[in-house]
Amino acid sequence: MNLDLLTTLRQQNPIVLTLANDVTVQDVANGLNALGASPIMSAEVDEAEAMVTIAGAVCLNLGTLTKLQLAQMRAVGAAANQQHKPVIFDPVAVGAVPYRLQAAQTLLRAVHADIIRGNAGEIAALADWDWQAKGIDAGTGSGDLVAMAQACAQKYHCVVVLSGATDIVTDGQQVVRVHNGTELFQLHVGSGDLLSSLVAAFAAVQPQDLLAAAATAATVLAGTGELVAAQLTASRPGTFAMLLIDKLHLVTPAELSKIAVVD
Numbered sequence: 001m002n003l004d005l006l007t008t009l010r011q012q013n014p015i016v017l018t019l020a021n022d023v024t025v026q027d028v029a030n031g032l033n034a035l036g037a038s039p040i041m042s043a044e045v046d047e048a049e050a051m052v053t054i055a056g057a058v059c060l061n062l063g064t065l066t067k068l069q070l071a072q073m074r075a076v077g078a079a080a081n082q083q084h085k086p087v088i089f090d091p092v093a094v095g096a097v098p099y100r101l102q103a104a105q106t107l108l109r110a111v112h113a114d115i116i117r118g119n120a121g122e123i124a125a126l127a128d129w130d131w132q133a134k135g136i137d138a139g140t141g142s143g144d145l146v147a148m149a150q151a152c153a154q155k156y157h158c159v160v161v162l163s164g165a166t167d168i169v170t171d172g173q174q175v176v177r178v179h180n181g182t183e184l185f186q187l188h189v190g191s192g193d194l195l196s197s198l199v200a201a202f203a204a205v206q207p208q209d210l211l212a213a214a215a216t217a218a219t220v221l222a223g224t225g226e227l228v229a230a231q232l233t234a235s236r237p238g239t240f241a242m243l244l245i246d247k248l249h250l251v252t253p254a255e256l257s258k259i260a261v262v263d
């Protein structure tokens with residue numbers, strides 16, 4: 001974890017290509033933009049290679065998949081692998097819908113994901129661990145979440161970010177835990193999608209150390225949310241979402257390092 005990367009990100013303003021879902025696309029674009037990255041979204045297979053060429057990293061979000069979008073993900077993923085641009089994969093709801101799990105597994109055979117970011121239900125499904133996911137949410141289960149994240153990272157030879165009350169970031173061996181956050185994230189649909197695209201933004205500026213990039217992204221989002229929640233006098237998810245965008249724009253590495261609980 002290296003909060004100075006936030007300054008680097010703002011200086012470099014990396015282009016992040018997100019193949020987004022239809023539900024949270026605007027939150028993701030605004031969150032990236034507010035923090036200091038340059039978002040671009042695309043839905044056209046034929047522009048895949050050109051899009052990857054201008055991007056610093058790509059994020060493939062399975063949230064509202066279609067056969068056409070899966071083909072686009074393969075094209076964008078393959079171009080990113082070829083151009084050595086980091087690929088971040090968000091396997092939305094693969095723990096709850098077998099069709100999605102199969103689609104994700106097929107995609108991951110064709111494209112190397114450098115980082116997979118999901119909640120416990122999604123990472124469990126990819127790692128083939130017993131768990132009861134619920135729709136887009138983590139659901140319930142028992143077991144060692146760190147071992148589960150490590151198993152997923154080893155299986156797919158990548159960095160895994162298993163998000164939740166504690167974000168677990170691992171390359172299969174090393175583990176970083178980010179203990180910051182607020183339960184308000186769970187009341188705003190799209191928090192995970194934003195995290196995945198912010199992971200891509202930090203990967204674009206730190207491609208040589210993806211574990212550090214992912215841990216920094218997790219700390220920045222969870223820490224910023226925590227700072228916002230501390231200002232609210234009641235549980236207000238709508239206000240939280242609005243203030244989160246403002247704070248992503250204003251937050252400093254110094255502010256975050258004061259509250260970061262990372263081990």
Ligand SMILES: Nc1ncnc2c1ncn2[C@@H]1O[C@H](COP(=O)(O)OP(=O)(O)O)[C@@H](O)[C@H]1O
Nearest residue numbers: 119163164165167181182183185191192221222
């Ligand atoms: N119970 C919680 N307490 C604090 N922060 C949380 C909690 N659950 C999720 N978060 C934060 O919410 C963000 C999105 O993660 P998560 O909710 O797991 O993703 P998804 O929306 O894909 O399920 C992360 O920054 C994570 O740290």
Ligand SMILES: Cc1ncsc1CCOP(=O)(O)O
Nearest residue numbers: 021023063189190191192193
């Ligand atoms: C509600 C919904 N349905 C399909 S994708 C999506 C958004 C998922 O957002 P997140 O995983 O960030 O909570």
Ligand SMILES: [Mg+2]
Nearest residue numbers: 092136192193
């Ligand atoms: Mg999600």
